[in-house]
Each structure stands twice: as structure tokens, then as C-alpha cells.
Amino acid sequence: xxxxxxxxxxxxxxxxxxxxxxxxxxxxxxxxxxxxxxxxxxxxxxxxxxxxxxxxxxxxxxxxxxxxxxxxxxxxxxxxxxxxxxxxxxxxxxxxxxxxxxxxxxxxxxxxxxxxxxxxxxxxxxxxxxxxxxxxxxxxxxxxxxxxxxxxxxxxxxxxxxxxxxxxxxxxxxxxxxxxxxxxxxxxxxxxxxxxxxxxxxxxxxxxxxxxxxxxxxxxxxxxxxxxxxxxxxxxxxxxxxxxxxxxxxxxxxxxxxxxxxxxxxxxxxxxxxxxxxxxxxxxxxxxxxxxxxxxxxxxxxxxxxxxxxxxxxxxxxxxxxxxx
Numbered sequence: 436x437x438x439x440x441x442x443x444x445x446x447x448x449x450x451x452x453x454x455x456x457x458x459x460x461x462x463x464x465x466x467x468x469x470x471x472x473x474x475x476x477x478x479x480x481x482x483x484x485x486x487x488x489x490x491x492x493x494x495x496x497x498x499x500x501x502x503x504x505x506x507x508x509x510x511x512x513x514x515x516x517x518x519x520x521x522x523x524x525x526x527x528x529x530x531x532x533x534x535x536x537x538x539x540x541x542x543x544x545x546x547x548x549x550x551x552x553x554x555x556x557x558x559x560x561x562x563x564x565x566x567x568x569x570x571x572x573x574x575x576x577x578x579x580x581x582x583x584x585x586x587x588x589x590x591x592x593x594x595x596x597x598x599x600x601x602x603x604x605x606x607x608x609x610x611x612x613x614x615x616x617x618x619x620x621x622x623x624x625x626x627x628x629x630x631x632x633x634x635x636x637x638x639x640x641x642x643x644x645x646x647x648x649x650x651x652x653x654x655x656x657x658x659x660x661x662x663x664x665x666x667x668x669x670x671x672x673x674x675x676x677x678x679x680x681x682x683x684x685x686x687x688x689x690x691x692x693x694x695x696x697x698x699x700x701x702x703x704x705x706x707x708x709x710x711x712x713x714x715x716x717x718x719x720x721x722x723x724x725x726x727x728x729x730x731x732x733x734x735x736x737x738x739x740x741x742x743x744x745x746x747x748x749x750x751x752x753x754x755x756x757x758x759x760x
Contacts (some may be wrong), residue, residue: 436621438475438479438483439459439462439467439468439474439475439480440462440467441455441458441459441462441480441483441484442458443455443458443484443486445486445656445661447658447659448658448659448660448661448662449655449659450658450686450687451486451488451490452491452494452497452687453494453495453654453655453658453686455484455486455490455491455494455607455726456494456497456498457651457655459474459494459503460498460503461502461542463503463514468514469514471513471514472513472514473510473511473512473513474504474511474512474513474514475655476511477491477492477495480540491523495512497541499512501632501648502646505730509641511555518674521753523598529548531661533698534555536713537551537555538551541554547730554599556710560693563593564594567593567594567595568596569595569619569623569753570594570595570597570614570617570619571588571594571595571596571597571618571619571620571622571753572596572597572599572614572615572618572620572621572622572669573585573596573597573598573599573621573622573623574600574601574603574604574621574622574623574627574631575598575599575600575601575623575624575627575756576600576601576627576674577600577671577672577674577675577678577723578598578600578671578672578719579670579671579672579675579717579718579719580624580647580675581599581600581737582598582679582719583718583739584598584624584645584647584739584741584753585597585598586741587740587741587746588741588746588749591726591746592729592746592749592750592753593749594753596622597614597618601630601631601634602635604631604635605634615635615638615640617636618640619640620640620641620642620643620753621635621638621641621642621643621748622643622644622645623642623643623644624643624644624646624647625646628642628644641752643744643749643752644720644745645682645741645742645745645749646741646742646744646745647739647740647741647742648739648740648741648742649682649738649739650684650737650739650740651739653735653736653737654682654683657683657688657691657715657735658688659689660661660691660712660713662691663692664679664691664692664712664713665690665693665694665710665711665712665713666692666693666694666711666712666713666714666715667693667694667696667708667710667711667713667714667715668680668693668694668695668696668715668716668737669697669704669707669714669715669716669717669720669724670697670716670717670720670737671696671697671717671719671720672697673697675697675717676695676696676697678716678739679695679715679737680695691713694707694710694711700707701727704723704727705727708724708727708728708730708732709730711732712732712733713732713733713735714728714732714733714735715734715735715736715737716735716736716737717736717737718736718738721734721736
């Protein structure tokens with residue numbers, strides 16, 4: 436039997452499948468589970484942990500959807516990067532090999548080391564300059580997330596990223612049309628890519644999809660509160676509220692005592708805050724809610740973030756020369 440060192444707390448408020456999932460991710464991050472290693476079967480791990488097979492199955496399914504694990508019929512489940520040759524090798528080592536090849540070619544052609552270094556530095560400067568000149572449009576179903584992810588991409592790539600919603604594209608105005616026309620690329624969350632492709636087909640722009648993840652620490656913090664804790668969830672849009680509710684249910688927290696609202700009425704907000712123990716907010720409501728939080732109750736931001744690998748792939752596509760204009 437294949438065994439891995441996983442510890443779970445059955446007395447914890449955190450769902451068992453979520454504990455299993457987090458433990459596996461930690462083992463991979465610490466190098467205890469390496470790329471291409473085979474995982475225990477669902478039956479083996481459930482017997483080892485003395486939990487239901489459904490608990491392990493749910494953890495495995497989510498990790499496979501997120502690209503952490505990969506299942507092969509008749510072979511088993513493996514650490515996901517086995518299916519992606521680029522990630523099998525250490526990225527730094529792979530880049531070093533490319534540099535070595537370029538340097539050897541330069542020396543063989545009669546170029547000295549300093550000249551080669553100057554070419555490399557100049558090329559990097561050109562690419563960075565290219566990124567700063569690019570305008571991208573980010574499309575999401577709600578403006579809060581669109582603004583958040585646009586900001587994250589700008590900080591990571593130095594591009595100018597303009598946030599829009601699907602409604603902005605459906606009921607397009609002249610100003611929105613003008614921005615899309617002068618942009619080089621349209622970025623969208625994967626689950627909206629198909630619709631964005633249809634809505635923007637006439638602009639003939641390349642659409643790049645990115646993945647997003649719920650911040651795991653946020654879910655863990657919520658799960659650690661006692662069962663009788665009263666929560667309020669305050670955000671701007673119905674869409675964000677819907678996604679947050681779905682994320683909590685998916686994490687096994689659908690039965691917590693929580694009020695959802697996107698009201699901006701000051702009296703309603705004050706009453707909601709007074710009636711609960713802990714306040715959860717979307718980033719766009721944080722300052723507003725804090726201004727009404729006269730009793731200094733704990734306010735927690737409900738955060739999503741762009742998947743790191745998606746951002747790396749985005750950057751790789753953006754620096755392609757075909758975006759130069």
C-alpha cells in the first residue's frame with residue numbers, strides 16, 4: 436500500500452475533505468510529494484485515515500480540477516506536473532540551459548562574453564518596455580473581481596489593464612468600444628472565456644483565459660469559528676455574493692449562520708453589523724463597512740486571487756512579438 440503522512444483533526448470545525456486537500460497541497464509544496472509520484476488510491480487513503488472514501492474522493496476531485504493531481508485510467512493518480520513537461524524540470528535550471536546554448540552559440544560565432552551580456556540585457560529591456568506599452572481589457576461578471584484581477588495583473592506585468600464586466604460588453608457604449616479597439620488583448624476568467632469570445636468576435640482580438648482560486652486561508656479562518664457564530668457577508672454585486680455563497684458551500688460551510696447583503700443603505704448596514712459577531716466583506720466594501728463598525732467587530736476580507744501559473748502563461752503570451760504594434 437502506498438502511504439503518505441497526512442494528519443487530520445476529526446474534532447475540528449474544518450471539513451475533513453478540506454483538511455485532506457490542504458495536507459496534500461502542503462506535502463507537495465514542501466517537496467514531500469514530488470512531481471510524478473503516485474498517490475494512494477481513494478480506498479487506501481480512506482482506510483489509512485479512517486474516513487469515508489467519499490471524503491478522499493472529494494479532495495482528489497478538487498485537486499485534479501485545480502491541476503494539482505492527474506488521474507490516468509488503469510494507472511492511478513499522480514502529482515499533476517507529470518502531465519506538463521515544462522514544469523517537471525526546475526524552471527531556473529531550464530532557463531539556465533537556454534542561456535548556456537545562446538552563450539555557446541555566441542562564442543562560436545566570435546562574439547565575446549561582454550557583447551553577449553549586453554545583448555541579453557538589451558533584449559530584456561525591450562521586452563519590459565513592450566509590456567508597459569500594452570493595453571489589455573479584463574472581463575469578469577462583476578466589477579469588484581474585475582478591478583481586483585486587473586490590479587493584480589498590472590502589478591505583475593506592468594501592463595495597462597482596464598476592468599470591464601460582461602454587461603459592459605453586452606450593452607456596449609462608444610467609449611467601451613473605443614477602449615477595446617485600441618487594446619491588444621482581452622483577458623477573462625476561464626469560465627467566461629466562451630461568452631467573451633462570442634461578445635467580442637467582431638473586434639478580432641485574442642482572448643486569453645486565466646484561472647482564479649478562492650483564498651484558502653479565508654475559508655480556513657471562517658471554518659475555525661464555533662458553530663454558533665453569527666456572520667454577515669457584505670459586498671457590492673449580486674454576482675460576487677452568489678460566487679461567495681457557492682464557494683462556502685463547496686468548502687462544506689453551507690450551514691453556517693450567515694446573512695448576505697449588498698445593500699448600501701446606512702441603517703441596514705449598521706443593523707446588520709450590530710446583529711452579528713463576525714463580518715465578511717468583499718474588498719470593495721471594506722472601507723465602507725469599517726466606517727459603520729462602531730463596536731470594532733472583526734472584519735474579514737473574502738479574497739479570490741489569480742492562479743500563479745495562469746499569470747505566468749499570460750506573461751509568456753503577452754511578450755510574444757506579435758503584440759508589438
